[in-house]
Structure formats: C-alpha cells, structure tokens
Amino acid sequence: MNPEKVVFGFFIVLSLTLNFGFFVGEIDDPVHHNVYELFAVHIVNIIATLLKFGDRSQLGAVLLS
Known part of the structure; x- marks a missing residue:
C-alpha cells in the first residue's frame, strides 16, 4: 500500500x-x-487541503470540489 x-x-x-x-x-x-x-479544525483542514492538491485520484478531486 x-x-x-x-x-x-x-x-x-x-x-x-x-x-x-x-x-x-x-x-x-x-x-x-x-x-x-x-x-485544530483549521490546522487539519489546511493540511488536508494541501494533500488534496497532490492527490491524483478520483476521491481527491471529488473532495476538493
């Protein structure tokens, strides 16, 4: 994995x-x-958003939109 x-x-x-x-x-x-x-919500959301930009999967695109 x-x-x-x-x-x-x-x-x-x-x-x-x-x-x-x-x-x-x-x-x-x-x-x-x-x-x-x-x-904590703000910090984790910023980290998750930055990780979403690097993700090339369908899930990342859906969650970013």
Missing part, C-alpha cells in the same frame, strides 16, 4: 471527525464549542 495514500486518508478522516465534533452541540451556546478544537 502507498504510504502517501494512507497519510491522505488519515488526514481526511481526522478532518471530517474534527469538523463533526466541533459542529455537534447547541448552536446558540458557545460553551459547547471549544476554541482549541476550532484551532
């Missing part, structure tokens, strides 16, 4: 779970949304 695809898949799954974890909770209560989790 290609290690590049494993790293790409790891960051995609991590990005999806962090986004969902930050989103869950009451929308009008800021106590339910952690600032550090938002910072």
Whole structure:
C-alpha cells in the first residue's frame, strides 16, 4: 500500500471527525464549542487541503470540489 495514500486518508478522516465534533452541540451556546478544537479544525483542514492538491485520484478531486 502507498504510504502517501494512507497519510491522505488519515488526514481526511481526522478532518471530517474534527469538523463533526466541533459542529455537534447547541448552536446558540458557545460553551459547547471549544476554541482549541476550532484551532485544530483549521490546522487539519489546511493540511488536508494541501494533500488534496497532490492527490491524483478520483476521491481527491471529488473532495476538493
């Protein structure tokens, strides 16, 4: 298996779970949304987006669009 695809898949799954974890909770209560989790979401999303640019598969193209 290609290690590049494993790293790409790891960051995609991590990005999806962090986004969902930050989103869950009451929308009008800021106590339910952690600032550090938002910072982690931004960093992981930037890394995942940069990895998407280097990926030449159908999945990378779909996720980037």
